[in-house]
Amino acid sequence: MPTGRHKSRRLRRVFKKSPGGKTNLCYIKRKPGKAKCATCNAVLKGIPREIPSKINKISSSGKKPKRPYGGNLCSKCMRLKMISKTRIGA
Amino acid sequence: MIEVGRLCMKIAGRDAGEKCVVVDIIDNCNVLIDGQTRRRKCNIKHLEPIEKVLKIKKGISHADIVKEFKKLGLEARETEPKKAGPKPKKQIKKKVVEETAEKTEKKVESKSKEAETKKEVKKTEKPTAKKEILKKPAAKSAKK
Numbered sequence: 651m652p653t654g655r656h657k658s659r660r661l662r663r664v665f666k667k668s669p670g671g672k673t674n675l676c677y678i679k680r681k682p683g684k685a686k687c688a689t690c691n692a693v694l695k696g697i698p699r700e701i702p703s704k705i706n707k708i709s710s711s712g713k714k715p716k717r718p719y720g721g722n723l724c725s726k727c728m729r730l731k732m733i734s735k736t737r738i739g740a
Numbered sequence: 741m742i743e744v745g746r747l748c749m750k751i752a753g754r755d756a757g758e759k760c761v762v763v764d765i766i767d768n769c770n771v772l773i774d775g776q777t778r779r780r781k782c783n784i785k786h787l788e789p790i791e792k793v794l795k796i797k798k799g800i801s802h803a804d805i806v807k808e809f810k811k812l813g814l815e816a817r818e819t820e821p822k823k824a825g826p827k828p829k830k831q832i833k834k835k836v837v838e839e840t841a842e843k844t845e846k847k848v849e850s851k852s853k854e855a856e857t858k859k860e861v862k863k864t865e866k867p868t869a870k871k872e873i874l875k876k877p878a879a880k881s882a883k884k
Contacts, residue, residue, distance in 0.1 A: 716754045717753065717754050717756065718756050718757055725752070728756065729751045729752060729756075732749065732750075732751045732756055732757060732788065733751060733788055735749075735757075736749050736788045736790060737788075
């Protein structure tokens, strides 16, 4: 029977084949959801979906676009914000 | 609206939010810009004009734009890249290379000596074996 902490549904159940030919059961953590725009709720591009132990190994240039409000707003919303800055003033 | 000397702000790209001046008109769609951004062509749809027009000539150089921007209180972008400093010399690695070279030389010498001794031993063994085989049938025939 599985141990108590393995009965949780926060863990995925995956069957993996070992080099010897046997199949074993593995409990794997689930990935987080996709990043969304703060104003229009659209899915953002260029942001990987990984658990924290793997995201810490990626460099900062591989985690978000190199643009002002890169991981926060989509490109359309960012353009509207820049236009409002020039017309209204700061 | 978009004319030579008009101050604009860039809306799109990684240099969004930076101010620039229209230097030359290329097309219905494209325009040459310079200022806080790099000197390159840009789409008119990616520019938002500001209420100011500078008195400059067509195709002005970058050095003159730096002076014009200083009067407004803005800093233009530096185009020359930084010069690289002298590389530090590593002396520790040379000693390791010398030691390994000496070791490999010793190994090669020892291997060649072993090969020579082996060849001598083989030469001495072979003729004795042949002589014994030749002697035995002669002894047997003599007994019969």
